[in-house]
Amino acid sequence: MTAQAISLRGVNKHYGALPVLEQVAFDVAQGETVALLGTSGCGKSTLLNIVAGLVDPDAGELWIDGRRAEGARERHALAYMFQEDRLLPWRTARANAAFGLEAQQPPVPKRERHARANAALELVGLGAFGDAHPHQLSGGMRSRVALARSLVTEPRILLMDEPFSKLDPQTREQMHHELLRIRDLQQMTVLFVTHDVEEAVVLADRVVVLAPRPGRVRDIVEVDLPRPRVATDPAVAEAIRQLRLLI
Incomplete structure (x- = not known):
């Protein structure tokens, strides 16, 4: 049985x-890529923020790697890639990539931060x-720098909130290939938010379709x-068509 x-x-x-x-309930297996899909107002980003530990739920339970997640200290295995790249303009790409290591405890020495950012x-x-x-x-x-910043902490779980939505179609396709390549290489679990049905089908092993107001699970679709x-x-086009019927 695959661990969650x-x-x-x-x-x-x-x-x-x-x-x-x-009453949102679903699992993401280790090594799986799952998309959260739905119209605006269905709570996709709020749900992702709950998983990230940025927002507390009013009720219910969240488990990470088989342990009850009750604080940031329990979520060290996660990295979050936001919709905006949020790069600091006065920092180099290397320094931006290393940023995620600077708040870690115990502190990561500067030389190691530099080496891991380069990697x-x-x-x-x-x-x-x-x-x-x-x-x-x-x-x-x-x-790519924003993705490197997320990967520098060597997370087991990568959370993404529409990180490629502002890219042109060709660049977005390139980033899709890069993400899947790195996921396989690093053996990561990926949970991402998207409003793009095509992106969900191209990237995900399963798609959690959320109904709006209030956000709730309408369906979970396997992309086999x-x-x-x-x-x-x-x-693929038929899978996209079928998924659109659920939104």
């Missing part, structure tokens, strides 16, 4: 009198751009198609 990296049980969340999530940049194909500043990089390269997946392939 993430388990949610009966998760509820309100903001004031507004119900945002209601993360090599992993995303930017080994030659460690001294470049964000304004010198394209949008796709900035996204070989990779790489191209949207123009008839089987």
